[in-house]
Amino acid sequence: MNPKGDAELREFIRKLALLNAVRHDGKAQTGSVVGKLLAEKPELRSKAKEFARLVGEVIQEVNSLSLSKQKGIVEERWPEALVKEKVEEEKRLPPLPNVDKYAEVVTRFSPNPDCVLHLGSARAIVLCYEYACMYKGKFILRFEDTDPKLKRPVLEFYDSIREDLAWLGCKPDEEYIQSDRISIYYEYAERLLKDGKAYVCTCQPEQFREKALANKPCVCRDLQPEEHLKRWQHMLEGGYKEGEAVVRIKTDLNHPNPAVRDWPALRVLDCEKYPHPRVGSKYHVWPLYNFACGLDDHLMGVSHIIRGKEHLTNMVRQKYMYEYLGWHYPEAIHYGRLKITGASLSKSEIVQGIKEGTYKSWDDPRLATFAALRRRGITPEAIRKLMIDVGPKTSEVVLSWENLNAYNRKILDPKANRYFFVHNPMQLTVRNIPKVFSAKLRLHPDYPERGFREYTIKRTGEDNSVALWVSRNDIEVLKVGKIIRLMGLFNIKVERTDAYSAEALFISEPYEEARKVGAPLIHWIPIGADLPCQVVMPDATVAEGIAESACKGLKPDDVIQFERFGFVRVDEVDMKLTAYYAHR
Numbered sequence: 001m002n003p004k005g006d007a008e009l010r011e012f013i014r015k016l017a018l019l020n021a022v023r024h025d026g027k028a029q030t031g032s033v034v035g036k037l038l039a040e041k042p043e044l045r046s047k048a049k050e051f052a053r054l055v056g057e058v059i060q061e062v063n064s065l066s067l068s069k070q071k072g073i074v075e076e077r078w079p080e081a082l083v084k085e086k087v088e089e090e091k092r093l094p095p096l097p098n099v100d101k102y103a104e105v106v107t108r109f110s111p112n113p114d115c116v117l118h119l120g121s122a123r124a125i126v127l128c129y130e131y132a133c134m135y136k137g138k139f140i141l142r143f144e145d146t147d148p149k150l151k152r153p154v155l156e157f158y159d160s161i162r163e164d165l166a167w168l169g170c171k172p173d174e175e176y177i178q179s180d181r182i183s184i185y186y187e188y189a190e191r192l193l194k195d196g197k198a199y200v201c202t203c204q205p206e207q208f209r210e211k212a213l214a215n216k217p218c219v220c221r222d223l224q225p226e227e228h229l230k231r232w233q234h235m236l237e238g239g240y241k242e243g244e245a246v247v248r249i250k251t252d253l254n255h256p257n258p259a260v261r262d263w264p265a266l267r268v269l270d271c272e273k274y275p276h277p278r279v280g281s282k283y284h285v286w287p288l289y290n291f292a293c294g295l296d297d298h299l300m301g302v303s304h305i306i307r308g309k310e311h312l313t314n315m316v317r318q319k320y321m322y323e324y325l326g327w328h329y330p331e332a333i334h335y336g337r338l339k340i341t342g343a344s345l346s347k348s349e350i351v352q353g354i355k356e357g358t359y360k361s362w363d364d365p366r367l368a369t370f371a372a373l374r375r376r377g378i379t380p381e382a383i384r385k386l387m388i389d390v391g392p393k394t395s396e397v398v399l400s401w402e403n404l405n406a407y408n409r410k411i412l413d414p415k416a417n418r419y420f421f422v423h424n425p426m427q428l429t430v431r432n433i434p435k436v437f438s439a440k441l442r443l444h445p446d447y448p449e450r451g452f453r454e455y456t457i458k459r460t461g462e463d464n465s466v467a468l469w470v471s472r473n474d475i476e477v478l479k480v481g482k483i484i485r486l487m488g489l490f491n492i493k494v495e496r497t498d499a500y501s502a503e504a505l506f507i508s509e510p511y512e513e514a515r516k517v518g519a520p521l522i523h524w525i526p527i528g529a530d531l532p533c534q535v536v537m538p539d540a541t542v543a544e545g546i547a548e549s550a551c552k553g554l555k556p557d558d559v560i561q562f563e564r565f566g567f568v569r570v571d572e573v574d575m576k577l578t579a580y581y582a583h584r
């Protein structure tokens, strides 16, 4: 090597080392730098020993600089290398209102554990969590499980919700369960009754509704607080049956929205008929949504409520109670509707489908539950990024699966190693092979340091042939007379083809020759170096085929890319590989 070439090479290695160092907290990784170097200058392969010392020297020099010094050099000399990373960093949520009015930003996610969580909950979870982090505040998980009749909680869902939050990377700082807090709700009910701000209504629901619609009080409303406290005791002692008594919060009877007028706060339920999964039949007076949620937001110190617009009326209702108790209503951010086309986000549809057996389990690939997304290899990072980009805007947002897939692809692409999967396999026999070929296929095109899958292609018989699996999906490409490139191997010319098999002749080895004639590239697997493989598709159908034998070393939860097929998550590997399809 001449002195000039030497200096140039040294400078090139220095660039790679500096770029690598700024990405790794100031310490360049030798393996990555060597890999990048060989990828960009393959001619150096044969001189690996000669330049190993040079790389070592340069890395030592670069790593001795401080991170800020390294960044300074990169910014000055190769600013374009930093542009991409900067853009990624700039995505931020808009600031929350009136943060300085509170000692601490506290947000909460409050699911009813009557179903598993799905993508529809992602926005509330991610926004609440991210805002809490952004202001170094607190994120609360609160189980709202006070309707054992119509929204009956189920024990397994408390755990699955905790797991989903952990998987999303949104672990709560505190957790509360409303069915543990019934005595607190009773205490406040009594206080409001005593102050004449609430009353026990024993009217038939229909009678009450008629009066409310006419802006008139029912017969109970104006009775003395003593009478209501008596009725309350009677309620607690089981003197009223289900439907016979309701505690109502007084509001303006002229409020334009009839649904706000004297809203119900607590009611009687038949606790023998509807036992609660956690507390059984201990209580027959249960708080309703607005009462429990409204009290808890204040009692738990929630500073910012972040939720959908459908809760606007609830805020109006709860504000009456806050006024009576002398409390300040938290900041409320109501975002617009989020629709995801093609995803069933209705809890009742999901539950019904499971009951009827339409869906095999909560992680059925057709569902948009977190369990299903996890099984398919959709990453929590993609969900979080997407939700941060959507943010808390008030206008309606319509997303498609493809939006989520695009975020996920960006995250998986650098991570996922590449393998061949032959869907609908058929046999291809290639004749006239001049020598034994050794195919070295990169695990990842951009990360040569990860290594290769290697297959030796041995010819047999008088015609020096080899038998490979190719996909029947490529039948349109396998036309007689056509030149085709077997990826990473050699070029062939198709001689004969039918629905079950094809025959071809070896033509040449260099990729250049395939490129010159515009030959299509197809993937292949040597017969004998294969592993039966099933890919469960998002519509729950199964794509049957063969994976290359290197897949035997994969483990469940590995996410890989089957080239020309798509990204999949490995579900099980033994005598057969089972994978779940994420997306192309």
Ligand SMILES: [Zn+2]
Residues within 6 Å of the ligand: 200, 201, 202, 203, 208, 218, 219, 220, 221
């Ligand atoms: Zn009444």
